[in-house]
Amino acid sequence: MRASQEDFDSAVDRMKLLEDPDSDTKLKLYALYKQATEGPCNVPRPEVLDIIRKAKWGAWNALGSLPKEAARQNYVDFVSSLTPSLESSSQAGPGAGRSLPESEHVVMTSEDSITTIMLNRPAKKNAITIQMYQDIILALKAAGKDNSAITVFTGSGDYYSSGNDLTNFVSFASGDLEKISEESANTLRNVVDTFIDFPKPLVAAVNGPAVGISVTLLGLFDTVYASDRATLHTPFTSLGQTPEGCSSYTFPKIMGPAKAAEMLIFGKKITAREACAQGLVTEVFPDRTFQREVWTRLREYAKNSPNAMRIGKQLLRSSEKEKLHAVNAEECRVGRERWLSEECAAAVQSFLSRKARL
Numbered sequence: 001m002r003a004s005q006e007d008f009d010s011a012v013d014r015m016k017l018l019e020d021p022d023s024d025t026k027l028k029l030y031a032l033y034k035q036a037t038e039g040p041c042n043v044p045r046p047e048v049l050d051i052i053r054k055a056k057w058g059a060w061n062a063l064g065s066l067p068k069e070a071a072r073q074n075y076v077d078f079v080s081s082l083t084p085s086l087e088s089s090s091q092a093g094p095g096a097g098r099s100l101p102e103s104e105h106v107v108m109t110s111e112d113s114i115t116t117i118m119l120n121r122p123a124k125k126n127a128i129t130i131q132m133y134q135d136i137i138l139a140l141k142a143a144g145k146d147n148s149a150i151t152v153f154t155g156s157g158d159y160y161s162s163g164n165d166l167t168n169f170v171s172f173a174s175g176d177l178e179k180i181s182e183e184s185a186n187t188l189r190n191v192v193d194t195f196i197d198f199p200k201p202l203v204a205a206v207n208g209p210a211v212g213i214s215v216t217l218l219g220l221f222d223t224v225y226a227s228d229r230a231t232l233h234t235p236f237t238s239l240g241q242t243p244e245g246c247s248s249y250t251f252p253k254i255m256g257p258a259k260a261a262e263m264l265i266f267g268k269k270i271t272a273r274e275a276c277a278q279g280l281v282t283e284v285f286p287d288r289t290f291q292r293e294v295w296t297r298l299r300e301y302a303k304n305s306p307n308a309m310r311i312g313k314q315l316l317r318s319s320e321k322e323k324l325h326a327v328n329a330e331e332c333r334v335g336r337e338r339w340l341s342e343e344c345a346a347a348v349q350s351f352l353s354r355k356a357r358l
């Protein structure tokens with residue numbers, strides 16, 4: 001039986017209770033709502049530079065001639081599929097909020113004097129949403145103050161991380177592009193500053209392929225262990241974007257300017273073994289024994305004096321901190337300009353339309 005107008009109206013009300021849906025969800029809800037209320041997309045394609053309106057138009061237009069009644073049913077079904085999270089959040093009451101420092105997609109655990117921060121969004125290859133950037137900052141700040149000796153960053157599922165969630169570019173944040181891009185640049189700068197200032201030994205357990213910012217930040221880790229299944233890819237220039245995570249400074253320093261240029265300017269994807277040969281990865285382990293070998297090693301390391309390790313890290317890193325903060329500020333300033341470029345808009349749109357299965 002087709003959803004009634006009352007079912008549809010009720011779904012619209014319940015949708016308003018949804019806490020911080022990701023951009024894919026917002027795009028899908030927007031498109032189905034427009035199709036259910038106005039029918040097939042009946043407005044001209046927006047200007048190239050307006051990424052947000054273009055993505056909304058694209059999502060609605062992708063529904064083609066889907067009849068209003070079917071769109072209404074799809075909308076009700078989709079909101080119903082989100083209902084469990086709605087019920088839990090509505091039952092949680094006004095004080096729900098996000099339990100710090102953990103969150104749905106950034107999970108912290110502590111054991112054997114090791115605090116692990118895991119990107120936990122495997123269905124999306126651990127792509128990093130704006131909320132996850134915030135959660136990463138909170139998790140690192142908590143890890144920096146807890147009683148663990150070492151902090152480990154890793155990913156769940158088959159990927160370490162596919163980097164920035166490209167739907168961040170179409171997030172429905174209120175305000176204009178100038179404001180959104182400034183807020184995003186501040187978010188990025190804060191994330192990277194938190195890595196620069198992290199006080200304890202920081203180890204990356206690269207459990208699978210890594211893309212974009214999840215690669216560039218590796219230059220700020222103290223040790224990087226990788227599975228031999230991992231690849232490292234920084235496709236910035238194909239996205240109309242530029243390096244971040246201080247990689248414009250750390251990569252030339254670690255691997256030499258030519259190898260850094262191959263990755264950051266030409267977007268060459270490298271294997272874990274190549275990254276090890278270039279100094280970005282410390283050691284590569286066979287995938288089948290990666291977790292066992294890495295965690296055995298880390299548990300031994302964690303038996304060292306936490307204070308001695310923390311102070312030793314300061315000796316290794318303190319002379320560069322001011323430089324790294326300056327590099328980060330410049331990368332974020334330039335990055336913000338790039339996000340507003342037509343090249344970036346076109347590249348993001350291309351990815352989204354390739355993936356916009358609504």
Ligand SMILES: CCCCCCCCCCCCC/C=C/C(=O)SCCNC(=O)CCNC(=O)[C@H](O)C(C)(C)COP(=O)(O)OP(=O)(O)OC[C@H]1O[C@@H](n2cnc3c(N)ncnc32)[C@H](O)[C@@H]1OP(=O)(O)O
Binds near residue numbers: 211212244339340
């Ligand atoms: C204009 C003003 C607003 C500005 C706002 C900007 C905010 C930015 C703030 C911070 C900026 C930091 C700068 C960082 C830069 C980068 O990290 S650049 C690199 C970005 N990442 C990518 O380009 C990778 C894109 N993904 C892929 O190429 C492929 O998905 C893959 C990783 C090679 C894996 O391919 P495959 O094995 O075929 O799996 P898929 O089917 O493609 O993926 C599974 C699902 O996951 C989704 N997904 C994967 N990666 C991303 C991603 N990065 N962003 C969004 N979604 C991603 C993919 O769409 C699939 O989803 P479904 O189709 O729904 O299953």
